[in-house]
Amino acid sequence: MKKPVILLMVLALLLWTGCTSKGRTAKGPSLRVAALAAPVTFNPLFARDPASAEVALLFFEPLLTFHPETLEPEGRLLKSWEIGGGGREYTLHLRRDAFWSDGTPVTAEDVAFTVKVACHPDYAGWLYYYLKHIDGAADYREGDRSCLAEGEMGGLTVEDGFTLKVRLAEPFAPFLASLAFPPLPAHVWQEVPVAEMEGHIFSRQPAVFSGPYRLHERRPDAFVHARASETYYLGKPGIEDIYYTVIPNPETQLVELLAGRLDLLPHLNKPEDMPLLLENDKLAVYTTDRLAYDFIGFNLKKVASQLSDRRVRQALSMAVDRRELVEKLLLGMGKVAAGPLSPLQRAFDADFTGYGYDPEAARKLLAETGLRKVELKLIFNAGNLLRENVAVLFSQKAAAIGVSISVVPMEWEAFVETLYRGDFDLVLLGFGTGVDPDFSYHWHSGGPGNLLGYSNREVNRLLEEAGKTLTEQERMALYREAQKLLVEDAPGVWLYYRQAVYAATAALRNFRPHPDFLFYQVHQWEMRGRATW
Amino acid sequence: MVRLVAGRLAQTLLVLAGVTVVTFFMMHYAPGQPLQNNPELRLDPTAVERWLALRGLDKPVPAQYAAWLGRLLCGDMGVSLVYNRPVPELLRERIPATLLLTVTAFVFSFGLAVFLGTKAAARPGSLLDTVINAVSLGGVSLPGFWLCMLAVMVFSHRLNLLPGAGMATPGSGGMADVAAHLVLPVSVLSLSGFAHYVRYVRVTVMEVMSQDYVRTARAKGLRKNAILRRHVLPNAALPLVTVAALSLPFLFTGAAMVEYVFAWPGMGRFIITSTLARDYPVIMAANLLVAVLVALANLAADLVYMLLDPRLRVEHRYAGRR
Numbered sequence: 001m002k003k004p005v006i007l008l009m010v011l012a013l014l015l016w017t018g019c020t021s022k023g024r025t026a027k028g029p030s031l032r033v034a035a036l037a038a039p040v041t042f043n044p045l046f047a048r049d050p051a052s053a054e055v056a057l058l059f060f061e062p063l064l065t066f067h068p069e070t071l072e073p074e075g076r077l078l079k080s081w082e083i084g085g086g087g088r089e090y091t092l093h094l095r096r097d098a099f100w101s102d103g104t105p106v107t108a109e110d111v112a113f114t115v116k117v118a119c120h121p122d123y124a125g126w127l128y129y130y131l132k133h134i135d136g137a138a139d140y141r142e143g144d145r146s147c148l149a150e151g152e153m154g155g156l157t158v159e160d161g162f163t164l165k166v167r168l169a170e171p172f173a174p175f176l177a178s179l180a181f182p183p184l185p186a187h188v189w190q191e192v193p194v195a196e197m198e199g200h201i202f203s204r205q206p207a208v209f210s211g212p213y214r215l216h217e218r219r220p221d222a223f224v225h226a227r228a229s230e231t232y233y234l235g236k237p238g239i240e241d242i243y244y245t246v247i248p249n250p251e252t253q254l255v256e257l258l259a260g261r262l263d264l265l266p267h268l269n270k271p272e273d274m275p276l277l278l279e280n281d282k283l284a285v286y287t288t289d290r291l292a293y294d295f296i297g298f299n300l301k302k303v304a305s306q307l308s309d310r311r312v313r314q315a316l317s318m319a320v321d322r323r324e325l326v327e328k329l330l331l332g333m334g335k336v337a338a339g340p341l342s343p344l345q346r347a348f349d350a351d352f353t354g355y356g357y358d359p360e361a362a363r364k365l366l367a368e369t370g371l372r373k374v375e376l377k378l379i380f381n382a383g384n385l386l387r388e389n390v391a392v393l394f395s396q397k398a399a400a401i402g403v404s405i406s407v408v409p410m411e412w413e414a415f416v417e418t419l420y421r422g423d424f425d426l427v428l429l430g431f432g433t434g435v436d437p438d439f440s441y442h443w444h445s446g447g448p449g450n451l452l453g454y455s456n457r458e459v460n461r462l463l464e465e466a467g468k469t470l471t472e473q474e475r476m477a478l479y480r481e482a483q484k485l486l487v488e489d490a491p492g493v494w495l496y497y498r499q500a501v502y503a504a505t506a507a508l509r510n511f512r513p514h515p516d517f518l519f520y521q522v523h524q525w526e527m528r529g530r531a532t533w
Numbered sequence: 534m535v536r537l538v539a540g541r542l543a544q545t546l547l548v549l550a551g552v553t554v555v556t557f558f559m560m561h562y563a564p565g566q567p568l569q570n571n572p573e574l575r576l577d578p579t580a581v582e583r584w585l586a587l588r589g590l591d592k593p594v595p596a597q598y599a600a601w602l603g604r605l606l607c608g609d610m611g612v613s614l615v616y617n618r619p620v621p622e623l624l625r626e627r628i629p630a631t632l633l634l635t636v637t638a639f640v641f642s643f644g645l646a647v648f649l650g651t652k653a654a655a656r657p658g659s660l661l662d663t664v665i666n667a668v669s670l671g672g673v674s675l676p677g678f679w680l681c682m683l684a685v686m687v688f689s690h691r692l693n694l695l696p697g698a699g700m701a702t703p704g705s706g707g708m709a710d711v712a713a714h715l716v717l718p719v720s721v722l723s724l725s726g727f728a729h730y731v732r733y734v735r736v737t738v739m740e741v742m743s744q745d746y747v748r749t750a751r752a753k754g755l756r757k758n759a760i761l762r763r764h765v766l767p768n769a770a771l772p773l774v775t776v777a778a779l780s781l782p783f784l785f786t787g788a789a790m791v792e793y794v795f796a797w798p799g800m801g802r803f804i805i806t807s808t809l810a811r812d813y814p815v816i817m818a819a820n821l822l823v824a825v826l827v828a829l830a831n832l833a834a835d836l837v838y839m840l841l842d843p844r845l846r847v848e849h850r851y852a853g854r855r
Contacts, residue, residue, distance in 0.1 A: 030704060037806070040615055048569040048576075124568065124584035129575040195587055199617030220626045221798035223703040243703035247796040251682065252698045255690045259697070413565025413811060419572070432573050441575065449572050 028228070028240025029527035031508065033264045033518075034253040038221045038246045043203035044182045045117060045125050054518045055244055058213040058226050059206045060182035061098065061233075063111065068288060068514040071344055071435050073176055077106055077183065077210070087171030087470045088135075092179070094162040098233040100185045100208050108164035112156050113186035115166075116140065116149040122195035129441075129448070130178035135169045147193035171468045173475055174436035180516075182210065212237045212523040221246055238510075238526040257283070257503060263527075264508060266518050268501040270385070271331035277503045286502040288513035289344045292432045293337040294387070296378070296394060297492040301422050301453030306374050312403075313490035314355070315365040320397045321357035326496050329389050333501060337494040339483040340431070340439040344515060347437035347476040347483075354487050354494060362401045374403040379418055380428035382409035390495065391428050419451055427452075435516065437479045438467065443486055454491040541835065545828040552824040553817065557601065560816055561594045567614035567811045588614060590813075601817065611814030615807070620818045623803070630700055631787035631799035633711075638719045639784060642726030643777060650734025651761060651769075654742060665731055672728025680724065681794035684717045698796035718795040722788055726780075733776050737769045744768070771841055778834035782826030786819065 037051045044056035063078045075081075077098050082091045098106040118127035119137045122145075131137055136154025145151070155167040168175060185208045192200055202208075206215055212234070213226035224244040228237040245262065247253045250269050256262040258280065268277075277285050296316075298307045306312055322336045338354030341347050366374070378395065380387050388409065395405040405426065410418060418424055431442050431449070440463045441447045445455035459482050466478035487494070502513050507527050514520035568576075568584050585591050589600060604611060610620040653662040689697030696702070701711050741747065742765055750760045787801030800819070807815040 032703060041617075048571075048574055121580070121583065122587070124576060124580040126574050126576060128577050128580065199612070203617075219703075219798065220623070221802060222699060222701075222796075225703060241704060245699065245703055245796075246798070247698045248802065249698075249794050249796065252685055252689075252794055252796060255685050256696070256698050259689055259693050261696060261698070261702075411564075412809065413563070413570075416570050416572070417564040420570075430573075448578070449575065451572055 029238070030241035030243065031239045031263045031525070031527060032243045032245050032261070033266065034257065034262050035244050035246050036248055036250070036253075036267065039224060039244070041198060041203045042206050042215065043184070043198065043200075045114070045123075045127055045184065046198040046203060048126070051244075051246075055224055055226075057182065057211065057517060057519050058242065058522065059209040059211040059215060060184075061106075061210040061212075062182045063092070063179045064176075065180060065517065065520065066177075066435050066514075068512055068520060069344070071346065071515075073179075078179070081176070081179075083176070083470075085167070087173060087468065088168045090166040090168070090175065090179075091159075092164045092166065094164070095233065096162055098210065099231055100187075100210055101214065101229065101231050102185075102208050103231075104185070104187060105161070106183065106185075106210055107161045108158045109161070110183040110186045111164050112153075112158050113149060113190060114181070114183040115156060116151070116153055117184065117189070117194055117197070118181075119153065120149050120194040121145055122147065122193070123197075125198075127181055130181070133168045133170070133172045133175055133178075135167045137169075147195060148190065149194050150190070171470065173467055173470060174438040177434065177436040180435070185210070212519075213242060216241070232523060234523050237523040239522075242522075257505075260505070264502065264504040264511070266500075266502050268503055271329075271333045271501075274331065274333065274501070282506055284504050284506045284508070284511075286504065286511065286513040287333065287499045288502075288515050289335065289342065290498055290500050291342050291344060291434060291515045292430050293340065293342070293494060293497050294390065294428065294430045295337065295492045295494045297427045297429065297452045298490070299422060299425050299427070299452060300455075300491060302425065305425065306371055306376070307425060309369050309371070310490060311365045311369045312371065312374060313492075315362040315401060316398060316403065317355040317490045317493045318358045318362040318365070319401045319403070320394055320493060320495070322495055323357070325390060325393065329386060329393070330496060330498060334496045334498045337496050339487045339494055340433060340443060341437055341479060341483050342433045342497060345433065345435075345437040346472070347479040349480045349483065352480070352484065352487075355490075359397075359401050366402060376403065376405050376425035377408060378405050378426040378428060379408045379410055379415060379424045381412050381415045383412075386498075387428050394428070394493075422453075437476065438463065439479070439482075439486075440464075440467070443482075443491070452491055454486075454489070456485060456489055459485050459489075538832075538836070541832055545832060548828060549821070549824050553602070553821060554598070556817060556820045557598045557813075558594060560811075560813060561597065563811075565811045566590070567813060569810075590614075601814075605821075610818045613807075613812050613815050615810050615812045615815075620814050623815065624800070624818060624822070627787075627798065627800050627803050628785060630797065631792075631801065632784060633700075634715065634718055634722065634791070634797055634799060635784040635787060637715060638722035638726055638788075639780065641719065642723040643730055643780075645723070646727050646730035646734050647773070650731045651738050651766065653731075654735045654738035655757065655761065657739065662735075665735070668724075669728040669731045672724045673732075675725075677721070677725060677788075677790045678794065680721050681718075681791055684721050685794060688717055700798055714795075718788075718791045718797055722791050730776065734769070734773060737772050738765055741765045741768045771838060774837050774841070775834045778830045778837070779827075781830045782823055785826055786823055 035051050037049065039052040039055045040049055041047055041052050042056050042059055044060050047053040047056050062076050064073050064075050066072065067074055077094055078092055079095045080093045094106060094108060100106060115131055115134065117123055118131050119140045121141050134155040140153045157165040159165055188202060188208045197203060212229055212232045214229045216227040217225040223246060226242040228240050230236055247256065253262065253265055254273060257265045277283055298313050299305065326332065326334050326336055335343050338352050341349060378391055380391050391407045395407050398405045419427060433439065441449040443450060443454055444460050444463050462478050462482035466475050469475040469478060500513060500515065504511055509526040509528050510524045512520055568581055589597060612619055613623055616623055649665055653665045656662060685697040688695045695716050696714050697717060700714050747760060747764055750764050785800060786804060787799040789801030789805050791797065792799045792801040804819045
């Protein structure tokens with residue numbers, strides 16, 4: 001008796017299915033974007049996960065952004081800027097036609113307030129690192145503060161409603177790239193203690209915003225529905241609704257894209273999927289270089305390590321054929337990395353090729369060291385298929401020159417902890433270069449991201465000097481020189497710059513892949529050639 | 534009876550306390566911390582320390598446990614360290630989605646298992662029996678992940694019949710839409726559930742059928758269906774109730790694998806992401822929820838036993854007097 005009932009139910013379910021795909025009610029054109037994880041916050045200052053950082057920029061407009069290919073700064077809320085005072089004084093002019101969604105203009109006060117939030121001792125976000133060069137920032141952070149982001153900060157002067165003067169403690173040329181942050185509306189946030197901001201309701205439901213979209217609906221772990229803002233200063237976006245849809249499994253994402261149930265798939269991870277996408281004429285595929293490289297770092301903090309001998313490190317640098325990695329593992333979707341300067345950056349040196357593949361020379365160099373047996377431990381984060389393959393391939397190549405490497409994949413948190421603790425010889429990881437070529441964060445001996453313990457006085461000096469050099473040409477030359485010295489020391493084996501791949505429905509127009517922002521110029525995107533529901 | 538129940542309750546509370554201690558300490562001694570510590574985020578180490586201190590995470594673990602327990606006893610499950618919202622709020626948002634998935638699958642798989650398992654047991658060795666055996670063996674041994682991917686591959690990709698991701702089409706919704714999204718995950722979950730349950734049902738029913746009273750019933754000329762319904766099933770119900778009761782807690786924790794592949798916004802995925810993010814209050818709440826439900830389900834199964842089987846009641850009465 002039960003059987004027919006169940007069969008009927010299944011049948012009913014299947015029948016329902018047939019009628020669902022066209023039951024949409026949205027008015028204007030819509031775009032369904034795939035995401036691997038749900039955003040945690042919409043407050044850009046407190047975004048620590050990629051999804052939050054991506055989505056927050058739909059709701060909050062940055063001061064400036066960068067051209068996707070040349071990385072030249074492009075004003076957004078900033079109309080223009082001047083750099084004076086020997087590279088110490090930045091005068092920022094805000095647009096007068098940009099408004100918060102409640103009708104109040106975006107002012108210099110908002111920017112100053114946001115800078116103070118970032119420099120407040122209770123702020124544990126990413127922005128402080130970029131703004132710490134402002135005169136008085138360190139004092140502001142260390143002083144005995146009120147819980148609010150108020151009071152004075154030496155280097156900040158609000159000249160008038162739309163002009164802000166920022167004075168740095170010392171000249172620091174990369175500072176302009178630090179201005180890509182979106183200001184928060186001071187009139188909404190100024191009564192909120194900084195420690196409570198990330199948990200505040202406005203971080204989940206941005207009631208007052210400046211970006212091209214507003215939050216319409218959010219279903220936990222399912223999707224974020226953003227709707228075009230009527231008040232956006234660059235005009236109402238062409239796409240009415242954006243559904244930022246969470247699908248944690250990349251394969252399911254691909255299936256949904258191919259089935260037409262998704263429109264844009266950013267962060268495509270498997271190069272093997274490329275042919276499938278390229279042969280589909282309903283899809284368009286976009287690629288861009290990324291501002292990040294993968295490399296194998298050597299732990300130089302470890303005492304009495306065989307890696308203290310530079311020749312061992314150089315030998316390992318020559319052991320691996322990076323072109324082969326790019327061709328066979330990335331299937332050409334990337335570029336060989338010779339050093340920390342990205343092909344996108346102005347400082348990039350196309351003539352600098354670093355180490356070539358030369359196992360013979362590597363063996364010879366290794367023999368010179370007189371080391372009998374070189375045994376090393378390589379750690380990396382598990383779950384990243386490409387890195388797993390790279391790790392295995394590298395250990396094979398190392399074995400060919402007589403270095404035995406044990407490969408240890410680790411769960412992410414355990415990996416990070418081991419990385420900080422220094423209990424490893426080699427580590428396979430990715431470093432972000434940032435927009436500005438300054439690589440002090442990772443490779444200056446005092447850089448907070450210098451986890452490997454690399455230290456070279458001359459490299460330090462060059463990086464510091466570059467920071468103070470105002471002529472663009474000279475500054476880039478200094479980075480190139482620093483890169484040369486750095487690579488000679490072989491603190492790691494630079495492997496490749498992966499490309500970012502985006503697949504979108506052919507109906508999506510004006511999409512431009514950007515190495516840093518998914519929703520770059522989203523207000524210009526349009527959906528054409530597809531019936532609107 | 535009252536003493537027995539009280540005794541079981543006390544035992545349950547002890548087990549629960551034990552579970553919280555073990556989970557809490559294991560979780561805190563595992564590497565990692567709740568504030569994303571990725572060096573690429575360029576967070577200021579002093580600010581990170583301050584962040585942890587503001588949330589009491591710099592104190593010794595036993596002190597943290599005491600604080601957590603104290604708050605729990607006042608009914609406060611804490612605030613998520615990732616979402617900055619009260620934990621019950623987060624659970625409430627996700628439990629309905631999970632229940633929709635798991636209860637539907639449970640009803641399908643258990644109902645089908647009872648129905649087909651009884652049939653198979655009534656005629657061991659028949660074609661139906663062989664097919665069911667094969668299906669259940671397959672269902673138990675095939676990896677869940679593979680089954681999920683296969684379902685997506687065939688029904689969402691090749692045939693393009695059913696959506697492979699999410700609980701509803703964003704921006705549309707509606708009952709029919711949700712039902713369509715339910716089909717694949719429920720089918721996969723049901724298959725493995727069915728495979729699991731049908732073996733119990735078959736064995737239990739076969740055992741009961743070999744009893745003397747069944748032979749008597751048959752001898753007095755009762756029809757096969759009447760025997761099954763009146764004599765076999767009521768007697769076979771007992772072990773089946775246990776199996777069903779013990780599955781109940783997991784209806785709330787969802788099916789992480791299925792939720793991951795089909796992008797179902799439920800508890801399973803939430804528990805996994807929270808664990809990976811070291812969101813201590815959420816991990817504790819989820820574990821406690823499971824522990825409480827398991828304990829309650831066991832207790833309930835015991836009580837139902839006593840209601841269903843008078844023999845147990847008598848035995849316990851004697852046991853109580855001794």
